Amino acid sequence: MDFPEFSSGIEDKEAVVQSLFWVGGALCLVATILPLVLLFRPSRLLRQAALWVLLAGTGAISAAAILVISRSLDLHLTLLSITPQLALSFRLDKLSCFFVVIIGAVSFCAVIYSITYIAHYKSERSKQFLTSGLAFFILAMLLVVASSTTFGFLFFWELMSLSSFFLVMFDLDKPETQKAGIFYFAMTQMGTIFLLASFLLLYRFTGSFDISAAGNIPQWGKGLVFVSLFIGFGTKAGIIPFHKWLPYAHSASPSNVSALMSGVMLKVPIYGLVRFIIDVFRPDLWWGIVLLFFGSITALLGIIYAFKEHDLKKMLAYCSIENLGVIVVGLGLYVIFDFYGLRVQADLCIYGALFHTLNHALFKSSLFMTAGSVVQATGTRDIEQMGGLIKRMPGTGAIFLVGACAIAALPPLNGFASEIMIFQAYLTSFSLGRPILEILLMAGLAALALTSTLAAACFAKAFGIIFLARPRSGAASAAKEAPFAQLLAPGILAALCVGFGVFSYQLISNVKSGMPLPDILPIGIIVLVLTGVTFLLLLLTRSPVRKTETWGCGIPSQTGKMEYSGDGFSEPIVTVFKPVFRTRKLSTREFYDKYNSIPRSSSGEIGTLKFFEERLYMPIARFFMKIAGAVSNLHNVDMDALILYSFIAVVLVILGVGWWL
Amino acid sequence: MMNTGITGDLIEVLFVLILGTAAFVITQRALRSLFTLYAIQSVILAAIAVVLFAEHRTVSLLFIALLTLVIKGFVIPAFLRRTLVVLPTKRDIEFSYLTPASSILLSAVLLFIVYTSFSNVAEVLFSDRLFFLGGVIGVSLALMGMMVIFSRKKVVSKIVGYLTMENGVLLFGLFIAEMPFIIEVLIVIDLFMLIVLSTIMAFGIDSSIEAFHKKLTQLGMRFED
DSSP: OOHHHHHHHHHHHHHHHHHHHHHHHHHHHHHHHGGGSSSSSOOHHHHHHHHHHHHHHHHHHHHHHHHHHHHTOOEEEEEEESSSSSEEEEEEOHHHHHHHHHHHHHHHHHHHHHHHHGGGSSOHHHHHHHHHHHHHHHHHHHHHHHBOBHHHHHHHHHHHHHHHHHHHGGGTTSHHHHHHHHHHHHHHHHHHHHHHHHHHHHHHHHSOOBGGGGGOOOHHHHHHHHHHHHHHHHHHHTOTTSOTHHHHHHHHSOHHHHHHIIIIITHHHHHHHHIIIIIIOOOOHHHHHHHHHHHHHHHHHHHHHHHHOOBHHHHHHHHHHHHHHHHHHHHHHHHHHHHTTOHHHHHHHHHHHHHHHHHHHHHHHHHHHHHHHHHHHHSOOBGGGOOOHHHHOHHHHHHHHHHHHHHTTOTTSHHHHHHHHHHHHHHTGGGGOOHHHHHHHHHHHHHHHHHHHHHHHHHHHHHHHHHSSSOSSHHHHTOOOOOHHHHHHHHHHHHHHHHHHHTHHHHHHHHSOOOOOOOOHHHHHHHHHHHHHHHHHHHHTOOOOOOOOOOOTTOSSOOGGGSOOHHHHHHHHHHHTHHHHTEEEEEEEEESSTTSOSEEEEEEEEEEOOHIIIIIIHHHHHHHHHHHHHHHHHHSOOHHHHHHHHHHHHHHHHHHHHHHO | OOOSSHHHHHHHHHHHHHHHHHHHHHHOOBHHHHHHHHHHHHHHHHHHHHHHHHHHOOHHHHHHHHHIIIIIIIIHHHHHHHHHHHOSOOBOOOBSSOOHHHHHHHHHHHHHHHHHHHHHSHHHHOSSHHHHHHHHHHHHHHHHHHHHHHHBOBHHHHHHHHHHHHHHHHHHIIIIIOOOHHHHHHHHHHHHHHHHHHHHTHHHHTSBHHHHHHHHHHHHHHHHO
């Protein structure tokens, strides 16, 4: 009989996975501690060693996760059991390991990138801190998605939030960073409170902290838990209107951290949503509509905001919001189709959403890394100060181009491969047979289509303004190509983008067969052949180049000021979406005389209203400041008032005694 | 167990007298009368303890009566009166949060609140009506003392408020909690120390707490130099 052998084979695999997982986690922990060992004498050697250890750790955990996925294992591990209820235990199944692979792979590349990136900071102390924080952040993220109890999930979630907060606050002298830090801290804590509330509700209903036990709760309780989870996860994932921290935090933090935050940390709440919606609960129809609605708004507004941004990293951050919106749209559609029993469409959506999660992690981290190299080389994040970098940083430019094509969903790259799945599901939704829902879906489809178009326009602008034409500033013309490690890491990710795009059909059919998907491989071959032929023709037909000054209408030479600017590029679209941007024109004039006839000075300003910040966040913040001020007035008092308080308290207690006893 | 009859009536009369002195403590502006009022209140308390002793024959009650009479009835008021020698003003006319009239009204409301609240738990807590009344008046007296503390500005008046509060606690203890005698003694010693300290610091006692605090900080800074 070969059955026992087969089962022992499985056990072997489980043992391998288990030891890889523990070893990987331990290595990440070692990498956290190692740079801090010599606290007062930061050592370059220890820091570099920590990065290599971290590399090994993320590699080991990724390998474990890939083993789990390829062998369809389902492992339960326990690290620490405070009580039988409160345990830090992990579950490695296909879903969690899918996210572990995303986190592990992107972190792996981010660590490679960090090897030379961290070295450019001046102070040894800050390098030491950044290395250690990075390792801890990666470890916390890996453990969040592996957690099998809500207790462990929240515990590691909070570790992840706090470590990323400290990483965001890295340049804490800059006022911009302080603002980002406050936004991030307040919002991430708000998210955690909602998560805590929903986990406590779950515990109230089921009497267990186990995630997989959360399924059997009453219908209304389920709805409540969903809303709370949606706000909690939505805040972390940057779903509009809970998104405001994201552009600030991503642009303020070091580039290797923003690559991780945008590429990986934003996926952790997606894991939470997928786990709870698909694996644990049986969702209602309205959940899907809520997800679809917020997802569409997030995608569309995210890309519209990205378009007018000329801070490179902020633009990428808004694009992350857009892509997270697309993923949430996929989840919402899954819920709707699943509710009506349309299996094919539902599968398309969920696999599309998950595939897009993976793809976004790949291309967005690659883009953030190349952006980091560009910012490092030019010393500015303002794209209007860049230009002509393709000649100075050809490697970085090429990788950025691949990432930009992927995020703009151009075939044959991976962004196209995953978005087409969601479009496919949308387009076949006419079989639903519910007119109102179909209208909603068509509106969503239109929004998604507009989003994709704008994304393409946005990255045409980004690549054009950053890399093409002539340098717009001295810093841009003095830029140097990034070191090898900073090309290798995003290069690996860009290669994966191409690979996952071209072989997407084969990959997906391996996981789930029978999906109505286009095979991109032939397109990939055609594109490859066409590119090859074009280059060949260029080479063959190259005529000798004559280098001379172009005739510039009598002006001696062209300057950067004469070039087409980023603002010029986006102006038509900004005009179209004027109601969204709420463009404001402010002009003030002062006069010498009371009849306003002799002007003294005047100023004019054109700006856009930061709608969510000024109309939503700030009023709430001001309200709480008012309450806080009142409370602080209450306890900044003399002794008489303190005695008055205790008097009131005693009277209330007496009243309470009479009332309840 | 307290039965009907002359002792019960006597104690009820004494309760009314105690409430009367409390009302005067709240409103009285002249400091010398304030101290006298406190002495009278303490003597009445001692009388209550004696009446209880006549009923129960518990020796510690007698001791409590004696202690209250001597320390609170004579020694403490005497110390307080000595502070008047150094005080430039003999009347306390500064009030915060509550005027005397509203304090009186509030204490009536308080008495009512405490009465209704306690009557809900009366069966569990109090063995008979007189004990119940003792508890109610004890707590109300403590609260009135607290009111005196936060509504008066001068430190000496605050001290009287504190002493009144303690009287309330004693009254409550006599009827409800059966406080061990030793603790009663310790509380009285505490009070005594408080008064002695206050008289020693009489140079600052005419001022309000804020000004006193300022003087103390000046002192502290001198030590730091």
